[in-house]
Amino acid sequence: MSISVRSSLVLSVVLLPGFLLTPADLPAQSTATDVARQVDQLIAEEIGGESAAQISSDEVFLRRAFLDLVGEPPTSNDLLAFSLDTRADKRAKLVKQLLADDGYGTNWGRYWRDVIMFRRTEDRAILSQPALEEFLVTEFNANTPWNSIARQLITATGNVRENGQTGLIMAQGGRPEDTVAEISRIFMGIQIQCAQCHDHPTDRWTREQFHQLVAFFPRVAVRPTMMGNARSFAVIEKPELKGTLMQPVFFATGQQLQTGVLDKDRRETLSSWITSPENSWCAKALVNRLWSELVGEGFYEPVDDIGPDRDCSAPRTLDLLCNELTAHDYDIKWLMETILLTRTYQLESRNRRSLDELPFQANCPQRLRSDQLFNSLLAVFDIEDVVSDRPAAYGPAMRQGRGAPRLLFNSMFGFDPSTRRDEIGGSIPQALAMMNSPFINQQINAQHGQMLAPLLAEVNDDRQLVEELYIRVLSRQELRVCLDFRRGINSRSEAFEDILWALLNHAEFIHRK
Amino acid sequence: MHYHVHNQLNVTFSRDGQLRRRSFLRCLPAAALAAGSLDWRSRLAAQASQLRTKKKACILLWMQGGPSQFETLSPKPGHASGGETSAIATSVPGIQIAEHLPAVASAMDDICLIRSMNSKEGSHPRASYLMHTGYIPTASIKHPTIGSHVAHQLGNPESDLPDFVRIGRVRSGGGGGLLGVNYDPFVINNANRTPDNTAPGTSTDRYLRRLSLLGQLHDEYESAEQRQEVKDHRKVYGKASRMVLSSNMKAFDIAQEPAGIRQQYGTSEFAAGCLMARRLIETGVTFVEVAAGNWDTHQDNFSRSAELCGQVDKPFAFLLEDLKQRGLLEQTLVVWMGEFGRTPRINPRAGRDHYPRAYSVALAGAGVRGGQVIGTTDPGGVGVEDRPVGVSDLLRTIFGSLDIDSDLENMSGVGRPIAVVDGGELVKEVFSG
Numbered sequence: 001m002s003i004s005v006r007s008s009l010v011l012s013v014v015l016l017p018g019f020l021l022t023p024a025d026l027p028a029q030s031t032a033t034d035v036a037r038q039v040d041q042l043i044a045e046e047i048g049g050e051s052a053a054q055i056s057s058d059e060v061f062l063r064r065a066f067l068d069l070v071g072e073p074p075t076s077n078d079l080l081a082f083s084l085d086t087r088a089d090k091r092a093k094l095v096k097q098l099l100a101d102d103g104y105g106t107n108w109g110r111y112w113r114d115v116i117m118f119r120r121t122e123d124r125a126i127l128s129q130p131a132l133e134e135f136l137v138t139e140f141n142a143n144t145p146w147n148s149i150a151r152q153l154i155t156a157t158g159n160v161r162e163n164g165q166t167g168l169i170m171a172q173g174g175r176p177e178d179t180v181a182e183i184s185r186i187f188m189g190i191q192i193q194c195a196q197c198h199d200h201p202t203d204r205w206t207r208e209q210f211h212q213l214v215a216f217f218p219r220v221a222v223r224p225t226m227m228g229n230a231r232s233f234a235v236i237e238k239p240e241l242k243g244t245l246m247q248p249v250f251f252a253t254g255q256q257l258q259t260g261v262l263d264k265d266r267r268e269t270l271s272s273w274i275t276s277p278e279n280s281w282c283a284k285a286l287v288n289r290l291w292s293e294l295v296g297e298g299f300y301e302p303v304d305d306i307g308p309d310r311d312c313s314a315p316r317t318l319d320l321l322c323n324e325l326t327a328h329d330y331d332i333k334w335l336m337e338t339i340l341l342t343r344t345y346q347l348e349s350r351n352r353r354s355l356d357e358l359p360f361q362a363n364c365p366q367r368l369r370s371d372q373l374f375n376s377l378l379a380v381f382d383i384e385d386v387v388s389d390r391p392a393a394y395g396p397a398m399r400q401g402r403g404a405p406r407l408l409f410n411s412m413f414g415f416d417p418s419t420r421r422d423e424i425g426g427s428i429p430q431a432l433a434m435m436n437s438p439f440i441n442q443q444i445n446a447q448h449g450q451m452l453a454p455l456l457a458e459v460n461d462d463r464q465l466v467e468e469l470y471i472r473v474l475s476r477q478e479l480r481v482c483l484d485f486r487r488g489i490n491s492r493s494e495a496f497e498d499i500l501w502a503l504l505n506h507a508e509f510i511h512r513k
Numbered sequence: 514m515h516y517h518v519h520n521q522l523n524v525t526f527s528r529d530g531q532l533r534r535r536s537f538l539r540c541l542p543a544a545a546l547a548a549g550s551l552d553w554r555s556r557l558a559a560q561a562s563q564l565r566t567k568k569k570a571c572i573l574l575w576m577q578g579g580p581s582q583f584e585t586l587s588p589k590p591g592h593a594s595g596g597e598t599s600a601i602a603t604s605v606p607g608i609q610i611a612e613h614l615p616a617v618a619s620a621m622d623d624i625c626l627i628r629s630m631n632s633k634e635g636s637h638p639r640a641s642y643l644m645h646t647g648y649i650p651t652a653s654i655k656h657p658t659i660g661s662h663v664a665h666q667l668g669n670p671e672s673d674l675p676d677f678v679r680i681g682r683v684r685s686g687g688g689g690g691l692l693g694v695n696y697d698p699f700v701i702n703n704a705n706r707t708p709d710n711t712a713p714g715t716s717t718d719r720y721l722r723r724l725s726l727l728g729q730l731h732d733e734y735e736s737a738e739q740r741q742e743v744k745d746h747r748k749v750y751g752k753a754s755r756m757v758l759s760s761n762m763k764a765f766d767i768a769q770e771p772a773g774i775r776q777q778y779g780t781s782e783f784a785a786g787c788l789m790a791r792r793l794i795e796t797g798v799t800f801v802e803v804a805a806g807n808w809d810t811h812q813d814n815f816s817r818s819a820e821l822c823g824q825v826d827k828p829f830a831f832l833l834e835d836l837k838q839r840g841l842l843e844q845t846l847v848v849w850m851g852e853f854g855r856t857p858r859i860n861p862r863a864g865r866d867h868y869p870r871a872y873s874v875a876l877a878g879a880g881v882r883g884g885q886v887i888g889t890t891d892p893g894g895v896g897v898e899d900r901p902v903g904v905s906d907l908l909r910t911i912f913g914s915l916d917i918d919s920d921l922e923n924m925s926g927v928g929r930p931i932a933v934v935d936g937g938e939l940v941k942e943v944f945s946g
Contacts, residue, residue, distance in 0.1 A: 119652035119653070120652075121639075121650035121651060121652055122638065123638035123684065123685050124638065141825065145715050170654065171652075178651070178652055181651075181652055181653065182652050185652070185653065191653055193651065193652070193653055269793055302926055302927070305926075305927050339677065351638070351739075351740060351741045355728065365740070365742050367742070369561075419926060422927070423693065424694075425693065425694055425695070425745055425749065426694075426745065426746060426749040427694040427697060427749065428675065428699065428749060428752055428753045428756065429693075429697075429699065429700070429709075430749075431712070431749050431750050431752075431753035431754075432710035432711060432753050432756075432757070433709075433710050433715075434711070435713070435750075435753065435754070436708045436710040436711065436712060436713055436714055436757065437709075437758070438714070440714075441714030444714075478733070480733070481726070481729045481730055481733050482726075482730075485726050485729070494719075498719070498722060498723050498726055499726070501723050501727075502726040502727040502730055503730070505723075505727050505750070506730055506731070506734075507731065507734070507740075507742055507743040507746035507747070508743075509735065510746070511742050512582075
């Protein structure tokens with residue numbers, strides 16, 4: 001099938017709102033490349049303006065795509081190979097390759113772990129965090145469709161240390177109001193919990209609608225249990241009981257269940273209604289969130305407060321992506337690939353726009369999430385992650401600050417990924433840890449660290465060594481300042497320790513451009 | 514002499530623009546003047562602490578786990594609920610507290626007890642969050658903790674030291690929340706050690722050399738393009754490195770305290786925390802939280818409460834005394850509280866379980882009228898009988914004593930205004946006059 005035929009198919013989908021495509025309707029689905037092109041055209045039409053930003057350089061694109069998809073920076077070999085690759089479609093090939101890497105599921109599983117856990121109202125939910133992470137990592141690597149992941153998280157039961165899909169309910173201690181509010185926020189981008197106590201101040205939802213939603217979750221609870229000798233919790237329900245008080249009504253579509261429906265059927269019903277194509281909020285929330293993470297600016301901000309009375313910066317573009325996502329059966333990798341292939345994603349990064357500037361004229365720099373930053377440190381220092389068999393640093397271990405290095409690091413550098421990124425600043429304890437922590441200073445040390453000593457021995461040319469360190473830490477090259485600095489210091493090893501220290505503390509290192 | 518005067522003026526103006534040189538002598542405590550032979554440093558310290566008293570500050574002694582009111586501030590000797598704990602007289606006739614707190618009993622003139630605290634939250638995380646923020650936890654809004662509000666409204670943005678320091682691990686105590694990371698606590702795990710990551714990994718000279726290289730790299734980067742994230746990053750690094758190099762960092766070093774003073778505080782980890790708290794407040798930190806725990810005495814409540822009281826009694830009492838001697842107590846509120854109380858019923862393991870219906874807190878300093886008890890419970894301590902005080906009432910009282918407006922509204926991420934305290938009323942009787 002030629003590209004032009006396929007584009008016209010895509011167009012027909014766009015032009016026929018409400019016409020739902022299923023895989024069976026089409027000989028082949030529209031490809032990521034086609035839709036990416038459509039997206040760029042539509043953004044140009046909807047928003048206008050000719051972006052002053054150029055397409056990003058290979059160096060910038062490579063580091064961005066690595067960090068965004070697999071959560072770690074490229075190695076110097078990756079950078080070399082990519083720079084030497086002359087194929088016109090090398091970016092598309094790289095994206096495919098990264099999406100097939102296990103690092104993809106690890107990275108995005110951890111992202112969604114944070115989405116769920118940073119809003120926990122039950123602190124003991126930290127016990128369920130490793131299982132939740134494992135569940136998410138596995139599902140993302142298997143490219144399980146988003147509606148299926150959502151269904152599993154909404155209908156889960158069982159021991160929270162074993163069944164990771166219970167993590168979302170455990171994070172809210174099983175309290176129906178809090179759990180339902182999170183389900184609405186995460187899967188639909190609607191903050192209906194404000195209607196818990198009063199009619200929503202800015203949206204149209206009412207208190208009654210909130211309580212009708214809560215009625216889908218009767219008698220779900222979290223109870224203490226044991227797993228071997230370890231304390232744990234279980235998410236339980238009484239499947240055969242019938243709710244009688246409040247009729248469950250799904251506010252987004254108006255679909256309703258009769259009172260008296262069995263508890264076990266209520267959650268099932270809610271999850272299938274939320275993820276059904278008729279509920280457009282589900283696709284919108286996912287597309288908006290992933291677009292915002294990747295392009296750096298959402299159609300709606302913050303990502304989890306999208307409607308119904310909020311302004312969308314490019315509604316037709318968002319609709320196109322949502323319709324395609326639904327047509328692709330909530331295929332998350334397909335969505336990622338599509339976004340990464342857009343010109344909008346691949347533009348150079350610029351400062352976050354001011355309100356009077358047009359949206360999507362450049363990519364927006366992102367502060368690295370804690371796991372991405374920790375992975376970057378591991379990559380620079382050439383060390384392996386220490387995997388702890390400890391279930392979680394909770395209880396005495398957490399109080400005493402013990403636990404796997406990654407957990408400790410995350411406790412200092414982690415942030416709620418649903419927060420507007422321009423509201424997340426660095427903190428003084430973070431700066432202190434990057435500058436002075438024994439962990440980093442030991443790795444920098446030319447005697448004790450495993451990384452600098454062999455480099456100092458193997459690379460005799462100062463210029464080459466500066467280049468090597470630059471590429472390792474910032475994935476680019478620059479010489480002047482560091483070479484001048486090197487000339488002013490007698491001890492070669494001390495000079496390079498200092499250079500490595502400065503590069504690691506550079507603003508560029510904790511951001512992706 | 515000129516040098517001295519010059520510095521004196523600098524200090525005077527930098528700390529409080531209203532002061533003039535001639536007011537310096539008036540500001541010095543009488544005791545310091547009487548000593549006569551004060552060297553420059555001691556005079557500076559004396560003046561600094563005097564200037565410090567211009568600004569309100571707060572120390573929160575956080576009793577993690579929920580201390581038993583029966584074994585601390587509200588004993589019920591002779592009643593089945595009271596168990597084996599007896600009561601002792603305090604320095605204030607008519608007020609008795611549990612036998613395990615003799616030093617606190619002697620300091621009762623400065624302490625106001627509230628015995629009618631009550632809430633509905635009986636789980637540790639939720640109740641800790643409630644007592645620290647005045648709100649029950651919600652997924653969509655992270656409410657600022659008391660210390661963050663105090664730092665937000667009373668903190669000094671120019672200070673080398675953080676405005677809000679938390680000593681010890683406090684679980685579910687909240688942070689800056691919707692106010693942002695700038696108002697998160699600076700956490701010290703162990704008051705007997707230098708705070709984590711505040712000492713450079715190299716000599717000071719080399720640290721400065723590294724900072725200078727970093728500055729040049731940032732300059733070079735910014736000469737190509739002005740980027741907001743670089744600007745913000747440099748600001749945070751500027752503040753963090755100023756802190757590392759600041760002479761005020763010695764406030765964190767309790768080893769510099771005279772042996773006599775250290776002895777008065779005692780040797781527990783909590784004692785070290787209290788001493789550090791005083792040093793920090795004296796240096797200009799606005800809010801210090803010191804944690805003691807674990808008070809979750811589901812088993813062996815009596816022996817464990819006695820032991821925990823032993824760790825807390827002297828440091829709490831001497832902290833008040835020490836602040837008073839330095840002229841800091843008048844401006845510094847000290848709060849002693851945990852997330853809830855414990856059951857009147859003694860369980861089969863000689864323990865007491867969680868009980869939010871009636872518990873006690875203590876307040877001192879910052880205009881609090883000491884030597885009084887507010888509220889009563891019934892003879893068995895089952896319920897509040899008189900003058901119930903809710904968590905919002907308590908928080909309003911705490912903020913009120915620090916001249917902080919509890920009705921101020923901060924914006925949440927979804928554009929919803931959140932008051933510092935929702936509802937409640939200030940407990941007027943707490944204050945004198």
